[in-house]
Amino acid sequence: MKLATWNVNSLKVRLPHLLDWLAREQPDVVCLQELKCEDAAVPRAEIEAAGYHLETLGQKTYNGVAILSRTSLGAVQRNIPGFADPQARVIAATIEGVRVVGAYFPNGQAVGSEKFAYKLEWLTALTQWLRAEIALHPKLVLTGDFNIAPEDRDAHPDWKDEIHVSAPERAAFAALTGLGLTDAYRRFEHPERSFSWWDYRMNAFRRNFGLRIDHILITAPLIETLSACEVDKSTRSLERPSDHAPVIAVFG
Structure with missing residues (x-):
């Protein structure tokens, strides 16, 4: 299974990008966030x-998720x-015996x-629900835009804003992994300053001033078949891109 998550930041605006990307990457499962449209x-x-x-x-103007x-x-x-x-x-x-949970975590503002x-x-509330879900579904994936950079290496060293990197947010992320979930991306070696989100302002993508806030967390039975997990930064270079890049995990 090839599974991906992508905050498209408006499905209507990014539809051509999504369709081209689906044709190129051929993922089996994709979780989308910020559809910004009703069903x-x-x-x-x-x-x-x-x-x-x-x-x-869906939801008009804001939020919205899809699988x-x-x-x-x-x-x-x-x-x-x-x-x-x-x-x-x-x-x-549930897809081919795997419980897939796609989520757009709140930003938190400040x-x-x-x-x-x-x-x-x-x-x-999410953590409490997932505890029960994991008991029912040993093979579970939690993925999406978490709006949390769980470690210092997941944020540019010059990131000064507390939001996304605060102690309460990181503790909440740790509570999720404490359920028996593993960060698929961290099962592999990656270059320093590897991020999944870059602000539209201040040439952030060109400067690689970003955060790794898009994640794929998996239960132990899925670790056995996990063979890759990468951020596909190519979409961020397109005209009128989402500010997020897809994250892709391959199993088997």
Whole structure:
């Protein structure tokens, strides 16, 4: 299985990029974030014509998540059960025996803000739900835009903003890995300053001033077949790109 995550930052704007990328990379499963459109506006015909089934949880203007799969998706779950949330942030499905959870984690805005408190509350609810999900599904993938750089090496040394790298956020990330989830990217050697997000401002991509905030976390049974995990930076060089690059993991 070739599985990827990509925050497209507007499915409508990035659809040509997505379709070209799907044709080139031929992933089996893709989790998308920041669709920024309602379900009715999702370009289903184009994506299905590219060879994918899809399930979505859309929202006008903001948020929105989707799972694309070459094979059928079962037991679809939208958002975190028991957590009242008007924001479209989580979608899960079972694909060929693997429980795939795609998520767009809250940004948090600034440490100490109301949005930061929501982020931590949301993370607690996600962790509690995933504990039960992992018990039911030994093969589970949690992937998406986490809006957390878990270690110092996941942020440019000159990153001065507390958000994304604060101690509470990193503790919440550690709570997720404490469930028995492993960061697939860190199973392999990568160059220093390897990131997945670069701001549109200040020539950040050209300067490689970024963060690694897009992750693929996997349970122990999937580690046995994990053969690669990379960031595909090629999409970030396109005209009108997403500010995120896809992360790809290969199993088998």
